Amino acid sequence: MIKGKILIIDDDPGIRDACFHVLTRSGYEVEMAAEAYEGLQILEQYDFDIVLLDLKMPGVNGLEILEKIKETDPLTEVIIITAYGSIETVVEAMRKGASDFLQKPFNPDELKISVEKAFRRRKLALENIYLKNTLAEKEGKNIIVGISQTIKQIINMARLVAQTDSTVLITGESGTGKGLLARKIHEMSPRASGPFVAVDCGTLVPTLFESELFGHVKGAFTGATEHKIGKFELANGGTIFFDEIGNISIEIQAKLLKAVEDKEISPVGGHRVSKVDVRIVAATNKDLEEEIKKGGFRQDLFYRLNVVSIHIPPLRERREDIPVLARYFLKKFAKKYRKKILDFEEEVLKTLSQYAWPGNVRELENTIERLVIFANDALITLSDLHLAGFKPKKESFFPDDLPLEEIEKRYILHIFQKYGGNKTKTAQILRIDRKTLREKLRRWGLA
Numbered sequence: 001m002i003k004g005k006i007l008i009i010d011d012d013p014g015i016r017d018a019c020f021h022v023l024t025r026s027g028y029e030v031e032m033a034a035e036a037y038e039g040l041q042i043l044e045q046y047d048f049d050i051v052l053l054d055l056k057m058p059g060v061n062g063l064e065i066l067e068k069i070k071e072t073d074p075l076t077e078v079i080i081i082t083a084y085g086s087i088e089t090v091v092e093a094m095r096k097g098a099s100d101f102l103q104k105p106f107n108p109d110e111l112k113i114s115v116e117k118a119f120r121r122r123k124l125a126l127e128n129i130y131l132k133n134t135l136a137e138k139e140g141k142n143i144i145v146g147i148s149q150t151i152k153q154i155i156n157m158a159r160l161v162a163q164t165d166s167t168v169l170i171t172g173e174s175g176t177g178k179g180l181l182a183r184k185i186h187e188m189s190p191r192a193s194g195p196f197v198a199v200d201c202g203t204l205v206p207t208l209f210e211s212e213l214f215g216h217v218k219g220a221f222t223g224a225t226e227h228k229i230g231k232f233e234l235a236n237g238g239t240i241f242f243d244e245i246g247n248i249s250i251e252i253q254a255k256l257l258k259a260v261e262d263k264e265i266s267p268v269g270g271h272r273v274s275k276v277d278v279r280i281v282a283a284t285n286k287d288l289e290e291e292i293k294k295g296g297f298r299q300d301l302f303y304r305l306n307v308v309s310i311h312i313p314p315l316r317e318r319r320e321d322i323p324v325l326a327r328y329f330l331k332k333f334a335k336k337y338r339k340k341i342l343d344f345e346e347e348v349l350k351t352l353s354q355y356a357w358p359g360n361v362r363e364l365e366n367t368i369e370r371l372v373i374f375a376n377d378a379l380i381t382l383s384d385l386h387l388a389g390f391k392p393k394k395e396s397f398f399p400d401d402l403p404l405e406e407i408e409k410r411y412i413l414h415i416f417q418k419y420g421g422n423k424t425k426t427a428q429i430l431r432i433d434r435k436t437l438r439e440k441l442r443r444w445g446l447a
Contacts, residue, residue, distance in 0.1 A: 003028050004028055004029070004049035004050065004119050005028070005030075005048045005050075006023055006028050006048060006049065006050045006051070006115065007031045007032075007033065007048045007050075007051045007052070008030065008051075008052045009036060009051060009052065009053050009054060009057075010032075010033075010052065010053075010054040010057075010081060011035055011054065012054070015054070015081065015104070016032045018108075022111055023115065026112055028115070031048070035057060036057055036065045039053075040065065040069075043072055047073070048076060049118075049119055049122050050076070050077045050078075050115060050119060051076060051077070051079070052115075053069070053078055053079070053080055053081065054081045054082065055080055055081070055082040056082060056083070062093075063089075066078055066080075066093060066097065066098060067097075069097075070097040074097070075125050077099045077119070077122045078098045078099060079098065079099060079101065079102060079114055079115065080093045080098045080100070081106075082101060083104035083105075099118050099121060100114045100117065100118060143328075144180060145321070145325050145328045146325065147321060148320045148321045150317075151318065151321060154181065155184075157308075158185050161185065161308045161310075162184075162185045163190070166307045167281070167282070167304065167307040168182075168185060168280075168281045168282070168310060169281075169283070169284070169288075169309050169310075170182060170281065170282070170283040170284075170309075170310050170311075170312065171283070171284055171310070171311045171312070172283075172311060172313065172314070174362070175359045175360030175361055176314060176315070176360045177312060177360075177361050178243070178312060179198065179241070179243055181310065182241045182243075183196060183241075185239070186239040186279070186281070189239070191237065191238050191239055191279055194235075194236075194237035194238030195236075195237065195238035196238055196241065197231050197234050197238065197239070197241065198241045198243060199212065199213070199240065199241065199243065201242055201243060201244045201246075201247045201248050202247045209248065209252050211228065211230065211268050212230060212231055213230050213231050213232055213256065214230040214255075214259070214265045215227070215229045215230030215232075216228050216230075216267050216269050216270070217267050217268070217269045217270040219269065220267070220268045220269025220270070221268070224268075224269065227267075228267075230265065232276050232278060235278045236276050236277055236278060237277055237278075238279070239279045239280075239281055240278045240279070240280055242281070242282040242283070243283050244283065244286075245282040245283065245305070246285070246288055246296075250295075250296070250298065253298045254298065256301065257298060257300060257304060260280060260301070260304045261304060263275060263276050282305045288302050288306075311444065314357070315357040315361060315364065319353050322349075322364065323344075323352070325361060325364055325365075326349065326364065326368055327343070329365050329368035330368055330372065330380070333368060333373075334372055337373060339372055339375070339376075341375055341377070342378045342379065343379055343380070344379065344380045345381050348380055348385060351382065351385065352364070352367075367388070367390055370389065370390075375387075375388075409440075409444060412426070412430060412437070412440060415429050415430060416437075416441070423437055
């Protein structure tokens with residue numbers, strides 16, 4: 001997995017090559033420029049996290065290049081390389097926005113330490129800006145928090161599909177935020193002013209499910225003492241969301257299919273047929289295609305629901321989102337409990353990021369709430385973690401009770417991420433062809 005992108009601007013080929021080899025072996029993607037204006041042209045076309053800049057190059061004042069880099073992107077970290085600079089020059093470079101400097105000759109460890117510190121500063125600055133923007137949104141508005149490429153793609157897909165009336169099927173493990181995404185799709189749609197009605201398919205009593213969906217007339221069954229409006233009718237003009245739709249019985253699936261196809265409903269015990277104008281979004285933590293093979297889910301209903309499919313990966317597969325989510329929940333609960341807690345110690349974030357989070361975002365949110373309740377200082381420390389009862393077991397890559405298909409999925413994704421999403425290299429390591437790999441990634445919503 002690529003840690004970040006670095007540009008080296010230096011006229012000395014020995015320095016360029018040495019830095020390139022050290023940094024690429026450390027997991028960074030590195031570009032090189034032999035002179036300043038070539039470097040500026042590259043910066044105009046691509047974004048970089050860090051620039052290594054030589055202050056002394058033929059016919060160029062390195063401080064001017066530094067100013068242009070910071071004008072283009074103030075968050076780009078610039079590390080000055082110099083064999084000639086006096087203390088005054090270095091001070092001036094730092095004043096103009098450089099974050100560090102390396103005096104030639106420097107060793108590989110000095111280079112790696114300086115780059116790692118710069119990369120952490122850059123990442124923290126981006127996270128803070130993201131949080132400021134999201135927290136500035138209206139109170140109560142649904143916010144999807146994350147900086148991973150996966151989350152960005154999911155938000156973009158949601159934004160595009162929200163402008164249509166297409167049925168959406170959201171898949172993912174429990175606690176990943178499927179319900180939150182469903183609400184976000186509704187909020188971004190032309191139906192935003194209409195109702196959003198959620199149906200929890202996992203908690204409703206099967207015998208009353210039909211009544212919940214379509215309503216009933218007085219006297220339709222024992223206990224029906226008055227007329228009741230169903231969820232479909234309540235959602236008219238808006239969105240109806242079926243959470244964990246894989247839990248409903250085959251019998252109810254048949255009636256739901258008709259409502260989905262015809263957008264017509266009839267209350268239990270009644271003969272009146274009503275047209276409803278609803279957008280349907282469904283979510284499940286089950287593999288519905290496997291359920292179809294077992295006879296537990298109707299294939300025709302699946303095709304009706306799976307017009308647009310969005311998969312939310314578990315938190316363990318997008319660990320870069322963990323610090324951002326943790327800080328988001330910290331601000332949320334610090335405000336709720338009126339505590340002046342500003343941040344986490346770095347070791348705390350490291351510990352949180354290394355945990356597998358089987359309960360996903362929901363488990364992380366509950367953990368941060370407990371931490372805020374027990375913490376008393378401005379920074380949350382490792383001792384606060386223990387006080388709040390957070391004692392993560394060492395993560396097992398392949399737990400004993402893991403199905404074979406999940407073991408295969410985890411191993412393939414491990415290799416895929418290790419080689420930075422390079423499909424050709426991943427297929428070579430796994431000894432399968434690219435088409436097979438592509439099909440597996442597509443099935444897991446990662447193509």
